[in-house]
Amino acid sequence: MRVNGYAPIEDYALIGDGRTAALVARDGAIDWLCLPNLDSPSTCAAILDADRGGSFELCPDAPFTSVRQYRRNTNVLETIFTTDGGSVRVTDALTIPNGELAPMRELARSVEGLSGRVPMRWRLTPRFHYGLGRVRQEWRCGVPVATCDSEAVAASSWNAGAPAWSGESVGARFDVDAGRHALIALSAAYAEPLVLPGSRDVRQRLEDTAAFWDRWTSERRYDGPWSDAVLRSALVLKLLIYAASGASVAAPTTSLPEAIGGPRNWDYRFCWIRDSNFLIDALLQLGCYDEARSLFWWFMQATALTLPQLHVLYKLDGGIGVTERPLSLAGYRASQPVRIGNGAFEQAQHDVYGCLLETAWLFSEGHQPLDSDTGAALARIADYVCRIWRLPDSGIWEVRNGPFHFTHSKVMCWVALDRAVRLARRGEVPDRHLDRWTSEAAAIREYVDRECWSPELGSYTRVAGSGDVDASLLMLPIVDYDDAAGHRIGGTIDAVGRSLRRGDFVYRYRADDGVPGGEGCFLNCSFWLVSALARAGRLDDATELMERLVARANDVGLFAEEVDPASGAFLGNFPQALVHLALIDAAFACHAARTQVSRQ
Amino acid sequence: MTSILPSTLVGGMFGTMLLTVVLRCASELGFTRMDLAFLLGTTVTANRRRAKAVGYIFHFILGMGFAFAYAACFVVFGRSTWWLGAALGGVHGVFVSAVLVNVLLPAVHPRMGTPETAANEIALIEPPGFLMLNYGRSTFLLNLAAHIAYGAIVGAIVRI
Numbered sequence: 001m002r003v004n005g006y007a008p009i010e011d012y013a014l015i016g017d018g019r020t021a022a023l024v025a026r027d028g029a030i031d032w033l034c035l036p037n038l039d040s041p042s043t044c045a046a047i048l049d050a051d052r053g054g055s056f057e058l059c060p061d062a063p064f065t066s067v068r069q070y071r072r073n074t075n076v077l078e079t080i081f082t083t084d085g086g087s088v089r090v091t092d093a094l095t096i097p098n099g100e101l102a103p104m105r106e107l108a109r110s111v112e113g114l115s116g117r118v119p120m121r122w123r124l125t126p127r128f129h130y131g132l133g134r135v136r137q138e139w140r141c142g143v144p145v146a147t148c149d150s151e152a153v154a155a156s157s158w159n160a161g162a163p164a165w166s167g168e169s170v171g172a173r174f175d176v177d178a179g180r181h182a183l184i185a186l187s188a189a190y191a192e193p194l195v196l197p198g199s200r201d202v203r204q205r206l207e208d209t210a211a212f213w214d215r216w217t218s219e220r221r222y223d224g225p226w227s228d229a230v231l232r233s234a235l236v237l238k239l240l241i242y243a244a245s246g247a248s249v250a251a252p253t254t255s256l257p258e259a260i261g262g263p264r265n266w267d268y269r270f271c272w273i274r275d276s277n278f279l280i281d282a283l284l285q286l287g288c289y290d291e292a293r294s295l296f297w298w299f300m301q302a303t304a305l306t307l308p309q310l311h312v313l314y315k316l317d318g319g320i321g322v323t324e325r326p327l328s329l330a331g332y333r334a335s336q337p338v339r340i341g342n343g344a345f346e347q348a349q350h351d352v353y354g355c356l357l358e359t360a361w362l363f364s365e366g367h368q369p370l371d372s373d374t375g376a377a378l379a380r381i382a383d384y385v386c387r388i389w390r391l392p393d394s395g396i397w398e399v400r401n402g403p404f405h406f407t408h409s410k411v412m413c414w415v416a417l418d419r420a421v422r423l424a425r426r427g428e429v430p431d432r433h434l435d436r437w438t439s440e441a442a443a444i445r446e447y448v449d450r451e452c453w454s455p456e457l458g459s460y461t462r463v464a465g466s467g468d469v470d471a472s473l474l475m476l477p478i479v480d481y482d483d484a485a486g487h488r489i490g491g492t493i494d495a496v497g498r499s500l501r502r503g504d505f506v507y508r509y510r511a512d513d514g515v516p517g518g519e520g521c522f523l524n525c526s527f528w529l530v531s532a533l534a535r536a537g538r539l540d541d542a543t544e545l546m547e548r549l550v551a552r553a554n555d556v557g558l559f560a561e562e563v564d565p566a567s568g569a570f571l572g573n574f575p576q577a578l579v580h581l582a583l584i585d586a587a588f589a590c591h592a593a594r595t596q597v598s599r600q
Numbered sequence: 601m602t603s604i605l606p607s608t609l610v611g612g613m614f615g616t617m618l619l620t621v622v623l624r625c626a627s628e629l630g631f632t633r634m635d636l637a638f639l640l641g642t643t644v645t646a647n648r649r650r651a652k653a654v655g656y657i658f659h660f661i662l663g664m665g666f667a668f669a670y671a672a673c674f675v676v677f678g679r680s681t682w683w684l685g686a687a688l689g690g691v692h693g694v695f696v697s698a699v700l701v702n703v704l705l706p707a708v709h710p711r712m713g714t715p716e717t718a719a720n721e722i723a724l725i726e727p728p729g730f731l732m733l734n735y736g737r738s739t740f741l742l743n744l745a746a747h748i749a750y751g752a753i754v755g756a757i758v759r760i
Contacts, residue, residue: 101646101711101723140726140734141713149630149736152726191627192635193735194726196713201723 001027005050006333009256009570010554012047013068013077014236017094017209018243020105021252023047023574024077024092026066026555028059035151036105036190038242038249039269039316041129043153043188048255048338049329054127056186058090058109061119061173070556074213075235076206077556086116088176095205096212103154103187103195108206110183111160113176122184123171124155130327130340137165143196144170150191157184158199221287224591225543226583229550232557233580234286237279240577242316246294247271247302248279249316251561251573257335258562258572262517265331267340268561268573270313270322273299274351274396277358277479278581284366285588296363299356300374307377308384310356312349312398313342320345347394348403353385354412357419358479364428375429382420383433386440389413396472401514405464407452408472410444415479417441453488459495460488462509469495470509471525477535478528478585484535493532501529502565504548520562520571523549527582534589539597542590550583559583603759604671611757612667615750616660622746632736634728634743639701642711642725663750666692670754678760685755686748693747697731697740 001007012023012031020040023032031047033056034040045053060083068079076093091110095102111120128135128148138145144163145154157163159182161172176182185202187195197205216238222230241248250272255265276299283292302318303310311320324343331338360378364370370378389410392403417437424431451464462470473492477484500507505521506529526549533542552568553559559579561572626632638648640662641655670688674680706712706727713724731740 097648099647101642101648101725138734141724145726147633147736150627150633152633154726189633189726191630192633192638193728194633196724196726198723 003333006047007031009332009560009572009574012554012558012574013070013556014239014252014558014575015075015077015092015094015107016239016252017096017105018238018241020094021239022094022107023253024079026068026079028057028066028079028081028090030056030092030107032253033107034252034269035153035188037244037316038240038252040190041133042131043126043128043151045127045130045329047253048327048332049131051330052127052131053329054125054131056107056109056122056124057171058111058122058184059120060088061121068556070232070235071210072214073217073231073235074210075239076210076213080114081118083116083118086118086178087114088112088118088120089114091206093206093209095202096209098205098208100201100204101195102201102205103185103197104190104192105188106197106202106205107186107188108183108202109185110203110206111176111181113178113180115178117175117177119173119175120160120182121171121173122157122160123169124153124186125169126153127168131329132327135168137168137170140194141196145194146170151188152194153186153188154194154196155184155186156196156199156202158182160184219287222285222587224587225594226546226550226587229553229557230286230584230587232553233583234282234288236558236575236580237282237577238288238291241291241295245316245318246291246298247314247316247318248275248295248577250275250313250578251576253573254340255335255338256332256560256571256573258519259335259517260333260571261335262519263335263337264515264517264519265335265337265339266573267322267324267342268576270315270342270345271298271302272313273303273310274312274349274355275578275581277355277362278578278585280359280362280366282581282584284362285584289367292363292367296359299359300377303356304377308380310352310381311345312347312352313345344394344398347398348388348391349395349398350385350388350391350393350409351396351406351412353381354415354419354479356381357416357423361419361422364423364426369426370423370428375423378420378423379430379433382417382429382437385413385416386433386436389440389444397470397508397513399513399515401512405451406470406472407448407460407462407464408470408475410448410452410464411476411479411481414441414444414448414481417444457495458487458491460492462511468509468511469499471496471500471506471522471528472508474506474525474528474532477532478589484532485537489532490536493529493536496529500525504545504552505563505565520564522562523552523559523579524561524576524582527579527586530586531582531589534586534593537593539590539593542586542593546586546590604675607757607759608667608671608754609664611670611754612664614757615667615753616663618753619663619746619750620656620659622749623742626738626742626746632739632742634732634735634739639705639709639712639725639728643709646711646723667754667758670751671758671760674755674758674760680755680758680760682752682756685751685753685758687751688755689748689751690744692751693744696747697743701728701732702730
């Protein structure tokens with residue numbers, strides 16, 4: 001299963017508590033865990049360096065096979081290990097506080113014997129600060145504790161052997177008979193004393209956590225096709241939202257490579273404005289009003305310091321300093337470099353203005369009107385878009401050899417002004433510059449229709465005057481730029497299919513982007529294709545493609561950023577919010593199209 | 601003597617504020633995991649948020665109380681100066697680290713483990729250890745420095 005200590009990316013499942021998240025491999029190892037928050041330095045990072053990254057292993061101490069699933073409607077993971085001598089169920093969750101004094105963060109791993117007798121082993125190797133911190137191995141009240149500067153973790157265990165430190169690892173071996181239970185809890189503290197939990201409290205929190213997720217899922221509303229995939233995507237998105245601020249990370253990982261051994265390895269533990277409109281749309285459609293309101297206000301607060309200019313991405317606390325730098329880790333299957341921070345924050349990407357205005361429009365339409373301060377801020381942004389839309393930018397894909405006049409960026413500038421006009425006409429945005437916004441929006445449309453359309457291709461183009469296409473053009477019908485059923489959108493969908501599609505998957509583009517190395521197909525592009533087809537009235541094509549794509553999820557319903565079209569292996573950061581957002585949008589688009597057809 | 605009461609209140613207030621800020625900054629900068637508000641607040645509640653709020657109030661009250669103890673010392677010594685206050689703060693800091701938090705707090709804290717406690721069914725807060733070194737190797741020195749600063753402020757402000 002593992003290659004040189006590295007599990008396939010699709011072998012991982014995600015657990016989380018709204019503050020941090022962990023990746024659990026099919027063989028029971030937790031290879032990625034940042035503490036205390038999603039964007040904190042890692043404590044377990046074996047996924048980026050099998051030798052020095054740190055991990056938390058729990059598995060049979062004998063040859064085994066495993067199957068797993070999330071407990072229904074929850075983010076609680078259940079893995080059943082089967083050996084020659086019997087089977088056990090391991091239940092993993094990052095628990096949610098329930099009122100009792102709980103550790104700052106708690107990862108509970110419960111073992112239940114199902115049949116026979118199974119020898120088990122667990123081993124925790126905490127490596128703070130991406131494996132660079134100096135770790136002290138100690139004991140408190142009989143519990144093994146590892147500390148490093150402000151951070152500390154404790155491994156409490158019950159009926160799980162007698163733990164002992166061995167080098168930088170602590171662990172034990174134990175046997176589990178049918179009907180017997182064992183429990184291990186990793187409790188973490190940052191800048192405060194550790195809380196060492198009791199087993200009864202840990203078990204209670206584990207059950208309360210499952211009940212919380214089940215209750216949260218039951219409040220979601222979606223009665224269309226692929227409901228399991230949509231609800232799983234909603235649960236993933238909830239894990240990627242940092243509860244303390246309402247911001248959402250693009251993915252909980254850094255530097256999982258876009259090609260094995262390649263250099264396209266980026267840190268996604270930030271909040272991209274680009275995801276905002278999809279995120280707000282999905283949250284509102286699923287009935288997550290609290291999360292939508294929290295996210296929208298976070299966006300308006302985070303962007304307040306730089307208005308009317310927007311940054312591409314923000315830290316989860318609203319900060320903007322995310323300087324990119326490499327770490328001295330080996331990288332996933334030797335994919336170097338491992339980066340933290342993200343250099344894209346310095347780029348000019350004009351599509352973000354359209355994303356934010358679209359977000360405001362969707363929020364106003366789907367939940368509640370905007371207040372006057374927000375309206376005034378959005379008016380300033382619209383004015384700014386009037387000034388910059390003629391300039392080139394780095395575009396949605398954050399190319400590093402630009403800037404260029406990307407068609408998608410121009411269209412999103414049009415979206416910004418179009419939504420500003422709509423909101424102004426409803427009185428939610430000051431209308432002093434309404435005429436200017438209207439005329440500039442018309443100018444953008446005239447520019448795009450003239451400079452970004454290729455009669456030879458019968459399609460909009462990637463860049464003004466170019467002869468190639470880009471998967472981002474599939475977003476045009478999603479943002480209502482053109483008649484979705486018209487010949488221009490239809491021609492663009494066909495051209496993207498001809499040039500970029502490989503089987504069910506779609507490449508972003510086929511052009512130099514200033515970064516060496518190859519990449520897989522971006523899965524969000526495949527779901528955008530479904531959405532575009534559904535909106536264009538090609539419902540059968542959309543449905544068939546959607547069926548096949550949904551089946552490409554891993555065994556617990558998760559998607560990475562990319563897929564290798566030849567092998568089907570996942571690539572890139574995992575799981576990725578934009579892919580799951582695109583899946584939800586595609587499902588809703590197909591459902592709406594089907595409903596419309598049935599009415600006719 | 602008429603000014604001793606208000607000056608002690610003011611000295612205690614500013615001294616406690618400085619001590620709190622120093623320890624909080626040290627914690628955020630990674631020098632220690634000691635969190636006095638958390639330790640004090642969890643004596644009365646298991647709710648984390650409430651514990652920290654209550655803990656800050658407790659800490660403030662204790663800071664004011666110790667200021668009066670300092671003022672009594674100043675009266676006995678017949679003078680009130682910043683260096684005398686700093687010296688008292690040094691003694692106070694050692695006492696807090698070696699006895700008050702290390703020995704007395706675990707003895708009365710309903711949720712804190714002691715070196716004799718084994719993991720059981722009740723959630724336990726990590727005990728501070730000798731000189732509170734369980735919370736970080738720099739904890740004692742930081743705590744001492746913070747208390748010296750507290751004493752210096754109290755000594756400089758109190759008028760006997």
